[in-house]
Amino acid sequence: MAPVALSAFIAASAASLVAAQVGTFPATPLASKRFAYPSGLPYKADTENLVRGIQTGYNICNSTTESQDSLCQTGFVNSVDDFCLWGAPKPNSIVGDTEGEAVAWCTKPGRGTRLIPEGALKGVQFMRTPDYVQVVGYIDQAMINIQHGDYGGEMDPHGADLRGNPLGGLVYSNSWSGSNTSFTQVIEWHNFMGSDQFCFKACDPSKTNAAHFCEHTLDRIGCAFNAPHAAQTGVFESCEGDNQDFPGVYTTNGAVVTYKQPPEELGAITTMPYTARIPASSNCVKYTSSELFVALASATPNAGAVTTSASSASSSATGSSASRSGTSSGTAAGAASTSNDAGVVVMSGFVSVLGVLFSAIFLS
Template identity: 40%
Template sequence: MFAVKSLCAVAVLASSVAAQAKFQYGTPNPNMAGVVGRNSNGPTNPKTPQENTPINQTSMARLVSVNSVDDWCIYGPPENGQTIANVEGEVVAYCTKPRNNARVIPDGTVTAAHFVKTPLYVQLMALGDFTKIGFAPGDQGGELDPHGATNMGNPVGGNVTSNVSGKDVFYEEWMNFVSVDQACIRICIAGTDVAPTPLECQHTLDEMGCNWVMPGNYADNSFDTCDGDAAYPPGLFPQPDGSTSTFQQYFSSVYTAPGGDVQTFINASPDQQTPSAAYSLPSTSQCTTASSIANGIKSLVSGSSSSAMML
């Protein structure tokens, strides 16, 4: 399970998990509202995605790109040993290549990576030892998204891009789950009336973890790129009678606004059953494998005294 700042218990408004099923999501539209990003780009970020930027393991840049099995970024702690749930608004970008003025993920950190492109989103699933980029040992992690408690994003000023359309595009809806040994990120690149981007990149299921929210291949010691079917939006469970049951994660939390106003948030019910997995595992095809991913950077330590270096 992934830790969050609020006091949480998990509940559900859904039934048991079904077998493999293909999601009939309609015709993808990369130009519909909610696809292209409108959030402001943080002041520590480059204005556009850039490759071959200086390696700076103290960078505060928060621009993440997900382009391929060996060219992607995730969010991680700005200082060594921090627990993600405590710094969701301050996390920074870590990338597999020197790009975006971000920190770099050293060789030997990632033990598996699986990249999938679907008509509605791109998704990257990775395993590794993320203590090598500052994660606290044993950290069960957290969920980052463009919203957050103040709707300014977790992290504030964070943005994501992908070039799978043939050009770099800032996207509006995305979600990134990270922990000490697992990471996954989904960027919604198109939407439909049946599956708009806020639904396919649902951001309110932060306790459920990668395998539940972003079903896919999480095998260790392997690297591949695949085309795939889009998954059912997280938390949707079609029923035998044709209806759809919707999962809601139960939580009760208190948020104190900067002005001192106290707000209590409660949803769902604490006495309902949680399904063990997503509704179905989407199929993949046209997979190609690689032996590993590497950048030639072996021993940089996040938070070190040296501020920058070049390849």
């Protein structure tokens, strides 16, 4: 093929590819969809079959789906004894590989989800603020199928292709309704899982700054910067607190600065230009784990799940100290996460198809 013809062919192919990549994104982003709970729940909130395939779980969850094999993708953040975390469907999973398939693991039965096994939660702090509620703490993550030693990553209702992680994952809370039986759909939320730590923040959808407090683009710097807190191992408490600063926004030398997460190709994030302010808290009420999580006594890990005590001796042999996602929930050290930038999906597909394209040219 002549050089001019080749360049024209490549240009035309690239243009066609860019046009085709529009199909990467859903007609309606997950964060723009509204479903009343429980009457308005769809079987699947995501009905697309695009680059990442189909939603692997479901959103209508009840007694018929409740088991340690449930694929329910509807979660809750209500109180210190009533919340869910996004865990993996299969034992020994890496968050970066399975975030699109994550399932709800909860502390209360009756909603059709899996239950967090007894003893998995090592410390929990629930915080109610003017603009959001959040639950943070420590967990034996292997008991909810996340590989021991995995730095983890972030789940949120956006994702690179606007379909959410997990695909179609919905979150609800009764924190703003004034009734334990009336639930509000949480439009903006984020959940960091990894390094045996977690933080799940649900932002009040009636407030102006929900998207800012539940920022979803800082997926490589974990809980310490996205949900700064004072949770402690062995402590279980419910508190009231002030709002945090918007994630990534800090003041230095009298100037307000917005932190920009560096591209992954620059390597791991090993230092940060600021220390996140931990908001003041008050009216903290302490509990024991046995008081809060009575219903978990019968919950067990999936077969094949390896708990921290059993896996600590083997982690060096398996090389499971970091994940492909690489977001440590507590620190930026070692982070090398997958991006939440929608443009990444287009470009990665573009590069992949061009690779096939060039192979076809030179083999023809």
